[in-house]
Every structure is written in C-alpha cells, then in structure tokens.
Amino acid sequence: MRRNLLWPLLAAAIAVPLAVAATSPLLEWRDPVYIAAGLAGVLALAILLIQPLLAAGYLPGLPRPRGRRLHRWIGAALILCVVVHVGGxxxxxPPDVIDALLFASPTPFSVWGVVAMWALFAAALMAALRRPLRMRPGIWRLGHTALVSLTVICTALHAMLIEGTMGTASKAALCALAIAATAKAVIDLRSYAVLKRRDR
Amino acid sequence: MTAMQSTRRRFLSMGSAFTGAAAIAGTTGLIRPAVAQGLAPTPTMRGGRNNYLPGAPIVQRIGGGGFWMTGTVRRAGDGAPLSGIRIQIWAHTTEGRERDPQSQGATLTAADGSFRLEMPQIVPVFGQPHGHLAYDSGDFETVFLRPVMSSARDTTLSADFVLQPA
Structure with a gap:
C-alpha cells in the first residue's frame, strides 16, 4: 500500500462512522447528554485506530519522535473521551451504569466495555509512572502493549455487540482496522522482545 | 442480541424441562419434594428494576400508543391464571426516557391471566431495544422482567410471569 494513501484512508475510516452515528435516527429520541456520551464512545474507538499508527510512526509527516509526542496527547484525549462516555x-x-461497573448488567457488551476501560486506565497510568518509577524499557513496552491490546480487542467486542447509533458496516470496518493497526505496530516494534530474550 | 435472547429462552425452557424431569423422577422415586411439582416461579431478570418508579397509575394506554406490551400471569406450581394482577410497564420510547413519569403505566390482568397495554414505540437504548415490567403488589414475591426485542422494528413485546405466593 502506498504510504501517501494512508492519510485519506484514515480520514475516511474515522469520518464515515462518525457521520453515520451523528445522523442516526435514534438521536431524535435521546437528550443531549446521552448523544454526547454516545459520540464520545465513537470518538474513543476512532482514537484506537490512530494511536498505533502514531506510536509506530506509520503516518507520513509524523515519524516516530513526533508521532510519539502526539500519541501522548491523543492518549490523554482518549481518557477524556472514555470519562465523558461513562459519565454521560x-x-x-445511573442504575444501568452502576450494573455495568459492578459486572451485574444484563447486557453482555457492557462487560467488554468496562474491561476495556480499566485496561486503558492501567495503560495510561503506566505511561504516567514510567519515568517516576524508572521502568525498564522492555517491561514498560510489554506492559503498555499488552494493556492497550486488551483495550482494543475488548472495545471492538463492546462496540460490535451494541445496537446503537453506529452503522454496522462502518463500525465493523473501524474495529477491524484498529485491531489490524495495533497488531502490525506490536509486531513491527517487537513489543514482546523482553519475553523472547528470557526464553533463550 | 438475537442469539442472546434465544439462549435465554432456551435456558428457561430447559429449566422447565428439568423441573418436569425432576417431577417425574420425584413421582417414580421415593423422595417427592413439594417444589418439584409443576411450574417454577419466574426469577427477576438482571437490570429489570432499573428506572422503576413505584406506583404508576393504571392507564388505558401509555402516551400516544402504537406499540403493544403483552403477556400472561400465572401462579407457580399449578399454573392457574391470575386475574386482576397489577403489572407496571416502562421503557425508553419515542415519547420519553425510562425514568420519565409519562413513560410508566400499569394495567390489570384479565380473567384468563393475560394483559396487554398499548404504549409508544420502544427504541433501542443502552445497546438493546428492551422493555421493563414489574409485579410488585405484595401478595406474591416481587418480580422484575426486562425482555429484549428481537428487532428494533418490532411493534410488540411479550413477557410472562409465574408468581410465587409471598
């Protein structure tokens, strides 16, 4: 794939599902707080596609050092999106969200959402504590990668099981791309290197 | 969602099949527990009570109508239909959220234990198009149900109660 196609593809992969969700007929029966909460969730899913591209420096014009810096800021925005999503x-x-957080919800997808949220918070906490705790690079990379991989997979399951404002096709495409981008970045960056060394 | 619902139904029918098998085993065997006879009570569903506002008025119709909530109420054990039982119904519809008072209403069962109440169209919220029903009048154990529609385009939803005397 030619690299200069990456930007327009990324823009389409994010803009289409956002546009579908923002024009869903279901929005007519929802109040602004609920609409904002839903869209924050869609935006969070879109960010899960952007983050591995930035971390691995795949995007033209954003090689690794610059991409990594942006990765940190967008990571903070992702946390904010999840807080708005759950808070909204x-x-x-309230009772539906309390059930979800206590893993007592009747809806199977909420479990995946809550697991994804905690995995994401842990990945972000690791990023924040990396320098103060002087984490070893191999351990840091393995831990952060494992947590965000869990976040991406659980988020995809969460999103696909929901009957909501997102369109099925654009949602599936966004989830598949986020998983593929994460997998490629993990393999290219050899995030699991610390495990291999221990094996030998 | 459809798979989930059919699984629940299969689970429930499986449950009653087991109860039936237990009843047969009980009759043929020496031990014969009283609970093994006949219809088991309906358990409260997870999340069934959410956004319940106790004491909604008995109404001819909730809001403008167009959607039908139906079901039956029977007694645990002998399965006798129960008439005059108050069932409260609420949902997120085209006319309001679950916890809005205008979204809640109640009806009474007929002589054959059936009930039906017209209400506005249920729309999907929190990931599933679903309704809520409650039996909470005291003569029997309280039961909250949360049935899920197999399609958001459905214009009916049903739920059956088997109540255990309190």
Missing part, C-alpha cells in the same frame, strides 16, 4: 451514560441512566 451515568447521568442518562
């Missing part, structure tokens, strides 16, 4: 749903229907 809490305001919309």
């Amino acid at each position: 749903l809490w305001l919309t229907s």
Whole structure:
C-alpha cells in the first residue's frame, strides 16, 4: 500500500462512522447528554485506530519522535473521551451504569466495555509512572502493549455487540482496522522482545 | 442480541424441562419434594428494576400508543391464571426516557391471566431495544422482567410471569 494513501484512508475510516452515528435516527429520541456520551464512545474507538499508527510512526509527516509526542496527547484525549462516555451514560441512566461497573448488567457488551476501560486506565497510568518509577524499557513496552491490546480487542467486542447509533458496516470496518493497526505496530516494534530474550 | 435472547429462552425452557424431569423422577422415586411439582416461579431478570418508579397509575394506554406490551400471569406450581394482577410497564420510547413519569403505566390482568397495554414505540437504548415490567403488589414475591426485542422494528413485546405466593 502506498504510504501517501494512508492519510485519506484514515480520514475516511474515522469520518464515515462518525457521520453515520451523528445522523442516526435514534438521536431524535435521546437528550443531549446521552448523544454526547454516545459520540464520545465513537470518538474513543476512532482514537484506537490512530494511536498505533502514531506510536509506530506509520503516518507520513509524523515519524516516530513526533508521532510519539502526539500519541501522548491523543492518549490523554482518549481518557477524556472514555470519562465523558461513562459519565454521560451515568447521568442518562445511573442504575444501568452502576450494573455495568459492578459486572451485574444484563447486557453482555457492557462487560467488554468496562474491561476495556480499566485496561486503558492501567495503560495510561503506566505511561504516567514510567519515568517516576524508572521502568525498564522492555517491561514498560510489554506492559503498555499488552494493556492497550486488551483495550482494543475488548472495545471492538463492546462496540460490535451494541445496537446503537453506529452503522454496522462502518463500525465493523473501524474495529477491524484498529485491531489490524495495533497488531502490525506490536509486531513491527517487537513489543514482546523482553519475553523472547528470557526464553533463550 | 438475537442469539442472546434465544439462549435465554432456551435456558428457561430447559429449566422447565428439568423441573418436569425432576417431577417425574420425584413421582417414580421415593423422595417427592413439594417444589418439584409443576411450574417454577419466574426469577427477576438482571437490570429489570432499573428506572422503576413505584406506583404508576393504571392507564388505558401509555402516551400516544402504537406499540403493544403483552403477556400472561400465572401462579407457580399449578399454573392457574391470575386475574386482576397489577403489572407496571416502562421503557425508553419515542415519547420519553425510562425514568420519565409519562413513560410508566400499569394495567390489570384479565380473567384468563393475560394483559396487554398499548404504549409508544420502544427504541433501542443502552445497546438493546428492551422493555421493563414489574409485579410488585405484595401478595406474591416481587418480580422484575426486562425482555429484549428481537428487532428494533418490532411493534410488540411479550413477557410472562409465574408468581410465587409471598
């Protein structure tokens, strides 16, 4: 694939599902807080596609040092999106969110969402504590990668099981691309190198 | 979602099949527990109570209508239909959120134990198009149900209660 196609492809992969969700007929029956919570979730899913591209420096014009710096800022924005998502749903229907957080929800997808949220928070906490705790590079990379991989997979399961404002096709495409981009970055960056060394 | 629902149904029918098998085993064997006879009570579903506002008025119709919630109420054990039982119904519809008072209403079962209440169209929220029903009048054990529609385009939804005397 030619690299200069990456930007327009990325823009389409994110803009189409966002546009579908933002024009869903279901929005007519929802209040602004609920709509904002839903769109924050869609945006968070889109960020999961951007993050591995930045971390691995795949995007033209954003090689690794610059990409990594942006990765940190967008990571902070991702945390904010998840907080708005969960907080907005809490305001919309407190008992449903309490059930989800306590893993007592009748909906199977909420479990995946909550696991993804905690994995993401742990990945972000690791990033914040990396320097103060002087984590070893191999351990840091393996831990952060394992946590974000869990986040991406659980988020995809969460999103695909939901009957909501997102379109099925554009949602599936975005989830598949996020998983593929994460897998490629993990393999290219040899994030599991610390395990291989120990094997020998 | 469809798979989930059919699994639940299969699970419930499996449950009653087991109860039936247990009843047969009980009759043929020496031990004959009282609970093994007949219909088992319906358990409360997870999340069934969410956004329940107790004491909604008995109404002819919730809002403008167009959607039908139906079901039956029977007694655990002998399966006798129960008439005059108050069932409260609420959902996120085209006319309001679950916890809005105008989204909640109640109806009474007929002589054959059936009930039906017209309400606005249910729309998907929190990932599933679903309704809520409650039996919470005291003569029997309280039961909250949360049935899921197999399609958001459905214009009916049903739920059956088997109540255990309190």
